[in-house]
Amino acid sequence: MLQMCGITKHFPGVVANDSIDLEVEAREVHALLGENGAGKTTLMNILYGVYSPDRGEIIWKGKSLRLRNPRDAIEHGIGMVHQHFTLIPTLSVAENILLGQRTPHEPFFDASAAERIVRDLSQQLGVKIDPHVKVSRLDAGTQQWVEIIRALSRGAELLILDEPTSVLTPGEAERLFEAIKMLTGKGKSVIFVTHKLKETMALCQRVTVLRRGKVVGTVNACETTEHELARMMVGREISLHVERRPCTPGDVVLRVEEVSALGTRGQQALHRICLEVREGEILGIAGVAGNGQTELVGAITGLHPVTAGRIEIAGEDVTRCSPRQIIQRGVAYIPDRPWQTATLPDFTVAHNAILRMHWDAPFAQKGILRPTAIMQYANQLMTQYDIRASSSRVVARQLSGGNLQKLIVARELARQPRLIIAVNPTAGLDIGAREFIHKRLIEQRDKGCAILLVSADLDEIMDLSDRIAVMYMGRVVGHVTCDKATVEMLGLMMAGVV
Amino acid sequence: MSGIQQHFISSPSLGRLVKGLSRLPRLLLSVVAGYLRELGVGLLAILAAMVVVGFMIAAAGLDTLRAYRALLEGSVGSINGISETLVRATPLILIGLGIAVAFRGGMWNIGGEGQFYLGALGAALVGIYLPPMSPVVHVLLALLSGFTCGGLWAAIAGYLRARRGANEIVVTIMMNYLAAFLISFLVSGPLRDNSRLIPVPQTPRIVDSAVLPRLIPQTRIHAGFLIAIVAAVAVWFLLERTTVGYSIKATGENPEAARYGGINVPLISTLAMVLSGGLAGIAGMSEVTGVHRYLLEGISPGYGYLAIAVALFGGLSPLGVILSALFFGALMVGAEAMQRAVGVPVATIYLLQGLVVIFVLARQVLLRRRRILDLKA
Numbered sequence: 001m002l003q004m005c006g007i008t009k010h011f012p013g014v015v016a017n018d019s020i021d022l023e024v025e026a027r028e029v030h031a032l033l034g035e036n037g038a039g040k041t042t043l044m045n046i047l048y049g050v051y052s053p054d055r056g057e058i059i060w061k062g063k064s065l066r067l068r069n070p071r072d073a074i075e076h077g078i079g080m081v082h083q084h085f086t087l088i089p090t091l092s093v094a095e096n097i098l099l100g101q102r103t104p105h106e107p108f109f110d111a112s113a114a115e116r117i118v119r120d121l122s123q124q125l126g127v128k129i130d131p132h133v134k135v136s137r138l139d140a141g142t143q144q145w146v147e148i149i150r151a152l153s154r155g156a157e158l159l160i161l162d163e164p165t166s167v168l169t170p171g172e173a174e175r176l177f178e179a180i181k182m183l184t185g186k187g188k189s190v191i192f193v194t195h196k197l198k199e200t201m202a203l204c205q206r207v208t209v210l211r212r213g214k215v216v217g218t219v220n221a222c223e224t225t226e227h228e229l230a231r232m233m234v235g236r237e238i239s240l241h242v243e244r245r246p247c248t249p250g251d252v253v254l255r256v257e258e259v260s261a262l263g264t265r266g267q268q269a270l271h272r273i274c275l276e277v278r279e280g281e282i283l284g285i286a287g288v289a290g291n292g293q294t295e296l297v298g299a300i301t302g303l304h305p306v307t308a309g310r311i312e313i314a315g316e317d318v319t320r321c322s323p324r325q326i327i328q329r330g331v332a333y334i335p336d337r338p339w340q341t342a343t344l345p346d347f348t349v350a351h352n353a354i355l356r357m358h359w360d361a362p363f364a365q366k367g368i369l370r371p372t373a374i375m376q377y378a379n380q381l382m383t384q385y386d387i388r389a390s391s392s393r394v395v396a397r398q399l400s401g402g403n404l405q406k407l408i409v410a411r412e413l414a415r416q417p418r419l420i421i422a423v424n425p426t427a428g429l430d431i432g433a434r435e436f437i438h439k440r441l442i443e444q445r446d447k448g449c450a451i452l453l454v455s456a457d458l459d460e461i462m463d464l465s466d467r468i469a470v471m472y473m474g475r476v477v478g479h480v481t482c483d484k485a486t487v488e489m490l491g492l493m494m495a496g497v498v
Numbered sequence: 499m500s501g502i503q504q505h506f507i508s509s510p511s512l513g514r515l516v517k518g519l520s521r522l523p524r525l526l527l528s529v530v531a532g533y534l535r536e537l538g539v540g541l542l543a544i545l546a547a548m549v550v551v552g553f554m555i556a557a558a559g560l561d562t563l564r565a566y567r568a569l570l571e572g573s574v575g576s577i578n579g580i581s582e583t584l585v586r587a588t589p590l591i592l593i594g595l596g597i598a599v600a601f602r603g604g605m606w607n608i609g610g611e612g613q614f615y616l617g618a619l620g621a622a623l624v625g626i627y628l629p630p631m632s633p634v635v636h637v638l639l640a641l642l643s644g645f646t647c648g649g650l651w652a653a654i655a656g657y658l659r660a661r662r663g664a665n666e667i668v669v670t671i672m673m674n675y676l677a678a679f680l681i682s683f684l685v686s687g688p689l690r691d692n693s694r695l696i697p698v699p700q701t702p703r704i705v706d707s708a709v710l711p712r713l714i715p716q717t718r719i720h721a722g723f724l725i726a727i728v729a730a731v732a733v734w735f736l737l738e739r740t741t742v743g744y745s746i747k748a749t750g751e752n753p754e755a756a757r758y759g760g761i762n763v764p765l766i767s768t769l770a771m772v773l774s775g776g777l778a779g780i781a782g783m784s785e786v787t788g789v790h791r792y793l794l795e796g797i798s799p800g801y802g803y804l805a806i807a808v809a810l811f812g813g814l815s816p817l818g819v820i821l822s823a824l825f826f827g828a829l830m831v832g833a834e835a836m837q838r839a840v841g842v843p844v845a846t847i848y849l850l851q852g853l854v855v856i857f858v859l860a861r862q863v864l865l866r867r868r869r870i871l872d873l874k875a
Contacts, residue, residue, distance in 0.1 A: 303757060324760035335758060342758050344751045351744070355759040364741045371739075 001026045001189055002047075002158060007056035009042055016042040018213040019056065024158065024191060027184045031200040031221070032193045034210035035233055035430030036402060040193050041083070043210070044160050047191075048080040049073040071100075079156025081147040083163045083193075089136035093118055096135055097150050121149045125179045139290065140167035148179075159183065162193045166427075169288045170458060170491040177203050195233070195430060197226040198459075209233055234432050242438045245446065247466040250279030252315075253419050253450035254300065259309030261295045269295040271474045272309065275452075277419070282441070282451040284465025284482075286458060286490050292474035293454045294336070297421055300452070301333050302326040313419060327356050332417035334425050336454075338408040345397035349389050350378035352396045353411050385410035386436070402433045409437055413444055420444060423454045438464060458487055472496045536813060537821075539861060543811075544825070547853035554849070555842055565840040572835020573828035579835075581717035585789060587820075587827030589614065589781040589798070591726040593805035594812060594819040595733045596777030600652075601814055602737065603770030604750035609655060609670025610778045611802025612677030613648040617779025619681060620647030621786045622689075622793035625704025636707040640783050641725070648779020649772040651677065656771030660764035666771070674802065682795050689793065700794035710788035722784030729777060730816040736773075737816075746770045778802065799830075807855045826851065 002024040009017040016039045024030045034040045045051050047058065049067035058065045060076055067073050073080075087096045094114035103110040118131040127145050135143060144164060151159055161180075165173045180190050180203065192204055200207055201221055209216040209232040216232045230238050256275040263269030269292045277283045287293055298304025300311055302323040311319045313329050321329075335341045344352055354363045354374055362373040378392035387406050389399055396404060409425060422441065426434040441464060445451055455461050461468055468485050470478040470493040478493040552562040573583050593610040600607035607613075620643035628636065655673060658664035686699040693702065710721040737743040748756040749766045757763050781801065786793055808826050812818030833847035 301758075322760075322762070323757060324762070327760045333758070340752075341754050344748050344755055346751055347748070355748070355755070358744050358759070359741050367741050369739050369741060369744060 001028075001061060003059040004043070004047065005057045005059065007043060007046060007053045007058075009039075009046060009051060009053050011042075015213050017046070017053070020210070020213075020215050022208055022215070023218070024189050026189055027187055028206065029180060029184055029190045029192055029204045031204035031207040032191055032210065033195065033197075033200055033207050033229060033233055035195055035432065037212075037400065037430075038210040038233075039213040040210055041162060044080060044162060044191065044193060047073070048078060048160060074154050074156070077155055077157035078160070079151030079154060079158070080160040081144065081151060081162060081164060083166065085140075085143050085147060087135045087143055087146060087150075090134065092132050092134055093129060093138075093146050094131040096146060097131075097153055099150075101154060117153045118149060121152055125149070125182070126175065127179075139288075141169070141172045144168070144176075152183075156188070158189045158191065160191045160193065163195070164192070165194070165196065165199055167289075169494055170487060171495050173199070197229050200229065201226060211235055230431060234430075238431055238435060241463055242435070242442055244442045244464075247281045247445065249281040249466070250448060252276050252278050253313065254452065255310075255312040256296075256300065257310045257312070259296075259299055259306050259311060261299050261304060261306045263292075263295055269474050270299065270306075273474075273476055275469060275476065277450040277452050279448045279450050280445055281466045282445050282453055282464050284461040284468040285452065285454040285471055286461045286468055286494060287454075287456075287471035288494055289456050291471045291494075293423070293471055295474075296471070297333075297335070297423055297452075297454060300326075300421060301331065330416075330418035332412035332415060332420045334408055334412050334420070334422040336423040336427070339401065339404050342408055343396050343404060346395050348378075348393050349382070349387070349396055349399065349407065350374050350392040352407060353378040353381050353392070355411065357415060381407070381410045381414055384414070385440075402429050405429055406433065406437070409440065413440055417444075417449060420449055420451045421454070422451065424456060425453070426460060427455075427457070434460075458490055461490075462487070470494055533817075536818070540811065540818075540822070540858065543854050543857035543861070546857050547850050550853055551846060551850045555846065558842075560840055560842055565836050565842045568836045568839035569829075569832035571832075572839075573832035577714065578717055579831060581714055581719035582831045583824065583828045584719045584723050585827075586830045587823040588720075588723045588726045588788070589785055589801045590805050590808045590823035590826055591820055592729055592781035592784065593778045593802055594808035594823050595726075595729055595816060596774035596781075597805055597809040598812070598814040598816070598819055599733060599737070599746065599777065600770050600774035601809065602750045603746040603767055603774075604753060605656065605659065605767050605771050605774070606667045607652065607655070607670055607771060607774045608667050608806065609652060609673050609775070609802070610805050611798060611800070612670070612674035613652050613775040613778035614782040614785075614798050614802050615677040615681050616651040616775075617644035617648035617782030618786045618793055618797055619684065619782070620644045620779060621708075621783035622701055622704060625708035625787055626689075626702055626792075628705070628708070630705045630707045633707045633709075633711075636705070637710060637721075637787065640704075640708050640787050641780060644779040644783025644786075645776040646779070648782060649776035652771045652775020652778070653768060656768035659771075660768045678796075681793070681797070685793055685795050691792070701792045703792050704787060708787055709791055710784065718789060720784070720788035722788035725780065725784055727820070729780065730820050733777070734816040742766075742769070778805075804851070807851060811855055811858050 004020065004022040006019045006021065007017050008019050020043055032040050042051065046053050049070045049072050058067065065076060088099065094111060097117055098110065098114045103113055115131045118129055122129045122145070125145065125148070129142065129145060135146065138146065144167060164176060168176060184190060194200060204221050206218060207221055207229065208218040209229065211233060254277040256273055258272045258274060259270055260268070260272055261270040273296060275283065285293055295304050299306045302321050302325065306319060310317060313331065316329070318326055318329065344355065351374070354377065358364060363370060375392055381387065382389065382392060385406050387403050387410060389403060399407065412420065426437050429437070441451060453461065453464055462482065462485060465482050468480050468482060468490065469476050470490060472494060473496065477496065548566070552566070555562045555565050573579050593614060597607055597610055621640040624640045624643040628639065651673065655666045655669040658669055659666040682699070685701055689701045690697055691700055691702040713719045713721060713723065737747060745756065745761045745766045748759060748761055749763050753763050785797060790797065804826060808822045809819055812822035829847050829851060833844045836842050837844050
């Protein structure tokens, strides 16, 4: 049905795609597997008409295809759901569906047609979506359904899904897989872009693995194993699970007692949360994003005000402390989306490396910065944590996502913290970087550090945590030790069923 | 060469030294190249703007080349011209530095004009009402008073933004009017010089010990220019070498990350505003004690607004601000010469100034777009 032959695409300084061949058959779910920066998204953007290839040919239903823009691709029946959504938040679902589409009623908005499309397609897919609600009020999972409906409503026969499960709970992902199977049953093809091995194995018939812009190989999913795929993807032997000794918890480092807080929109985001983390253990917080994790972490780090309750760090009440006072008590914090929330993009790598301790010796004395000490420290971090940049003088925005994440992790772990709070520390990272960061966290745990790990990635939670607490609607709804936890059980708790 | 190097490398410490030294020129070169590139872009923008304006002058039936020659000769063609250029550049440097500090801290201070007026008022009060004393002390007191008045005036907008979320652009613009009217009221009422036969809206002369000395006899260039240069060095040190400067830049760059980094964002943004207003206040002080020697209505021909263009054209860096202030000062002086010689209206220079800024900003927009494309890749 689709053939991409010898696709090559250069960007300044890199070859993003190097003569890539890809073949997708009708009714097939084809996985495109690869680490970050392997060239998956570039290839898909070429197929969707966003970029034009330097060389190579796209053959669609037996005919050579020349795509100048996404509109061309859509007209030929190729639809794409981007990893970062392209819906307009202030418009309703129906308005978003009709965006850029022609209707006979033009220039008037054809509300009934839009509603009909949403109703019919959402029914087929087995989801419930109100066409009148504004997109900004929908959670990420539902927004993704809207994206899929939009692509289908434009007559997509080949649907490209770019990392679709990164915003979903296990239950929601399951529903998406059902829907994808239903679609292929109706004669559609799906290209499923991912770096998650489990999904690939569960859903796809064939897998094409990319590494550094080249095809490593195409294999049938039933004839391979997760381990094999991982090796193809990374190019070396890799352990999918970190090894760790059983934990030996010591004194309580963090105690959260009956803490309540309001969210940014004034809703009750935390209801009397109680938690405890001890020296040398990792407490994992599982939960779908938006169930109070942000506020909980904010409350502990002094960034979010609490309305009631008490937070103690090493026996001291820190409920009303400023962020700086909490940093000074030895709390490291790797926040969610660190490239947005924890980096200064136009500062040098060195100056980013001292954030959160820039006022302290040896980096500053009496308010005067000491460039040599800063530079030395930054260089040391770069070697220790294998952060690749041409020098510590380059600005942070030039670092790749993975290197930036490593810089943040390095900065937070290197100060020998007593408590580490890590939120989605490996989100969007490839297997290699993920393995690296997991090892460092376990290392810190073994050194006696207390770790609070908040992650939307259940595998990560189950791999690392000694105990797991599940949050739902601002409450801790369950508490299990790692040996008793199963994905099904956690999934049910996360959905608020148990 | 390799032989010499091998010889040195046999002794390890010397070898390291040689290696380090051999890197030094490259490092220096890259730094210098960076500055030169910025400078080149600035000059290119000026050139492009002059070409466009040149065509317009020609279209009006006037002699472009003669006009530009008059512009050049008027502004830098004589000792007097140079001194006038420096006189105009002085307040532009000081206010421009202030605006750079505020902008780097994420505060859009458009209130340089008002802060300039308040600084002028503060200096005038100290200059008029304090008894004669040692000139050094008196000038320093006037400077302090100018800085404080300008700083406090800006602090109002800073506080309202940091604690109440009021848009500082709106507040500072409105406060420019307040300041202008306040000065008008004071110089035509309570502070008016009534010793004259026909009173005009201006204050009495400041006492001699508060007057800034002239640097070159027979010209108007005064010690305020030196104050501006010292201020530029101080601002550079603040921004590049102190934790306060680090916090200001961090807050301006990414307030969320700054807060995460343990920086008290409302405090730092108010502080950036105070420093910014204080520098504009020093500009007012330098005009009163260096140029006019009394306070009058309309003491600023729009320095506060022009300084925004100066700061942006100077890339918000102290050295850049000095260079761009000199350029804009020269334009102001040269424009008058141009009008006298060829009859090109002074307003043409506003066109030129506007175009220069647009060309520089256009480049930044283009650069950003390229960066985004690179990121996507």
